Amino acid sequence: MQKAKRLFYHVEQFSRMVGSTIINLPAFIRYHRSTLDQMNHLGYASIFLVMAASIMIGMVLALEWGKKLELFGAKLLMGRIISIAVIRETGPLITGLMLSGRVGASIAAELGSMKQSEQLDAMRAMGADPIPRLIVPRIAATMITFVPLVAIADAIAIIGGWIAAVVWLQTDSTHFWISALDGLFFKDLTIGLIKPFFMGFTIASISCYYGISTYGGAEGVGRSATRAVMACSLAILFMDFLISKFILAFFYA
Amino acid sequence: MENNKPDNVITVEDLSFTYGNEMVLDSLNLSVNKGETLVILGGSGAGKSTLLRLIIALIRPTRGRLTVFDKDINLLSERQLRPMRSRMGFVFQGGALFDSITVAENVGYALRINNPRISESEFKKTVMDILDYVEMTEFYSSYPADLSGGQRKRIAIARATITHPEIILYDEPTSGLDPIVSKRINQLINRLRIEQNITSIVVTHILQDAFEVATRLVMLKNGRLVFEGQSDDLLLSKDPYVQQFVR
Numbered sequence: 001m002q003k004a005k006r007l008f009y010h011v012e013q014f015s016r017m018v019g020s021t022i023i024n025l026p027a028f029i030r031y032h033r034s035t036l037d038q039m040n041h042l043g044y045a046s047i048f049l050v051m052a053a054s055i056m057i058g059m060v061l062a063l064e065w066g067k068k069l070e071l072f073g074a075k076l077l078m079g080r081i082i083s084i085a086v087i088r089e090t091g092p093l094i095t096g097l098m099l100s101g102r103v104g105a106s107i108a109a110e111l112g113s114m115k116q117s118e119q120l121d122a123m124r125a126m127g128a129d130p131i132p133r134l135i136v137p138r139i140a141a142t143m144i145t146f147v148p149l150v151a152i153a154d155a156i157a158i159i160g161g162w163i164a165a166v167v168w169l170q171t172d173s174t175h176f177w178i179s180a181l182d183g184l185f186f187k188d189l190t191i192g193l194i195k196p197f198f199m200g201f202t203i204a205s206i207s208c209y210y211g212i213s214t215y216g217g218a219e220g221v222g223r224s225a226t227r228a229v230m231a232c233s234l235a236i237l238f239m240d241f242l243i244s245k246f247i248l249a250f251f252y253a
Numbered sequence: 254m255e256n257n258k259p260d261n262v263i264t265v266e267d268l269s270f271t272y273g274n275e276m277v278l279d280s281l282n283l284s285v286n287k288g289e290t291l292v293i294l295g296g297s298g299a300g301k302s303t304l305l306r307l308i309i310a311l312i313r314p315t316r317g318r319l320t321v322f323d324k325d326i327n328l329l330s331e332r333q334l335r336p337m338r339s340r341m342g343f344v345f346q347g348g349a350l351f352d353s354i355t356v357a358e359n360v361g362y363a364l365r366i367n368n369p370r371i372s373e374s375e376f377k378k379t380v381m382d383i384l385d386y387v388e389m390t391e392f393y394s395s396y397p398a399d400l401s402g403g404q405r406k407r408i409a410i411a412r413a414t415i416t417h418p419e420i421i422l423y424d425e426p427t428s429g430l431d432p433i434v435s436k437r438i439n440q441l442i443n444r445l446r447i448e449q450n451i452t453s454i455v456v457t458h459i460l461q462d463a464f465e466v467a468t469r470l471v472m473l474k475n476g477r478l479v480f481e482g483q484s485d486d487l488l489l490s491k492d493p494y495v496q497q498f499v500r
């Protein structure tokens with residue numbers, strides 16, 4: 001009972017924060033310095049991680065699929081399968097999970113320690129609203145940065161697949177690229193770029209909420225950070241499924 | 254609101270506040286007049302910080318009424334509170350400085366909120382003046398992380414007083430400061446009252462500082478008022494808790 005009540009309370013508070021953030025979203029222009037800072041921070045923090053993960057995933061996809069396709073005599077489809085899988089699914093998903101860990105923890109810990117040291121209260125006490133000043137820049141920065149990060153992740157993963165295909169599976173390089181690009185449709189790119197947009201919002205808003213609802217000193221900051229990572233990761237998996245399902249159901253038989 | 258005297262800037266009526274099951278403030282009644290410096294004394298955990306946080310509506314009362322500038326602040330939303338808060342200053346017990354911006358930006362934060370188009374030269378001059386008063390000018394471009402506890406406190410005081418708000422709430426402004434700086438802070442509080450008729454509430458443990466700034470004192474114990482009066486009354490009080498406190 002107590003637990004259900006608390007859950008309900010947090011859902012309500014979270015919705016309020018998200019609502020207020022959406023209303024205040026244009027404030028990222030006004031606080032563009034803060035937004036740019038966050039983008040910078042976020043980009044540097046995650047780009048190498050994302051690139052490393054992507055090249056591995058691309059190579060693994062090629063190796064695993066290569067043998068199976070060869071059995072069916074369909075090795076020419078390799079590029080297409082990799083580019084579709086990467087752009088529609090693994091690129092956004094892997095980037096989302098990486099950012100859940102990297103960005104989720106850092107946003108939750110940073111806002112959490114601001115909460116603990118009463119900086120959020122100090123802001124309110126001076127008549128300033130923390131939502132446009134602190135939360136909007138973080139959410140906007142994550143949404144904006146996420147899209148090019150995913151594009152980079154996609155490109156690197158496909159290059160990884162190409163390397164594996166050419167080096168270990170004796171696939172013809174030209175064929176690989178023709179098949180990779182030929183199989184791409186507008187809707188694949190749309191899915192691939194809609195996902196990061198929503199995922200960015202999800203990760204940033206969840207971790208901001210964990211940050212601002214931190215309680216219980218330094219220990220509380222650690223707890224918020226780990227819980228934020230867990231919640232973000234689950235939310236990313238769920239969003240990934242939801243968007244794919246939604247788009248497949250409405251725009252694609 | 255209706256029976257407020259015109260010079261009452263804060264009225265606390267039957268105010269209670271609980272954390273979970275813990276009664277932190279218990280049916281408190283108190284009013285603060287314009288231009289006075291009310292000192293709140295009381296032991297650790299008595300509810301002093303909680304009372305200040307209620308007055309600026311960072312937390313909401315469990316029961317009772319709180320009137321600030323003739324407005325019942327329980328009825329105001331966070332947005333409606335903003336103009337009223339810019340007429341108030343708050344010195345947090347732990348400083349609550351913004352870690353990510355410089356000392357100067359911290360001190361001038363309220364300047365930029367009240368006037369987003371303030372010129373850089375005016376900003377710098379106003380910030381420098383107040384930093385000079387708290388003897389912290391050399392830290393203009395430092396970050397809060399580089400300051401000692403007492404230095405942080407001085408910056409927090411500078412930040413809360415820079416716009417000369419009509420009401421200033423100080424949560425233990427002189428704890429952790431050496432006697433010389435403490436004296437200056439007390440002088441600042443007195444100067445703001447005498448020259449600008451600013452209303453202050455000062456929470457403190459330190460009797461000497463209390464006597465230096467107070468025009469009236471109250472003492473809190475377990476969320477209730479156990480004393481209200483002038484410095485002399487405090488020293489002469491028959492209440493055993495008060496006697497223990499001032500001895």
Ligand SMILES: Nc1ncnc2c1ncn2[C@@H]1O[C@H](COP(=O)(O)OP(=O)(O)OP(=O)(O)O)[C@@H](O)[C@H]1O
Binds near residue numbers: 277299346
């Ligand atoms: N966030 C909180 N959650 C739960 N209880 C709290 C919280 N903040 C304060 N309390 C409790 O409220 C009571 C009053 O706290 P408050 O901070 O107002 O005391 P204080 O008079 O300012 O003490 P001090 O002189 O030590 O600063 C304490 O018993 C404290 O345990």
Ligand SMILES: [Mg+2]
Binds near residue numbers: 301302303346
């Ligand atoms: Mg206190």
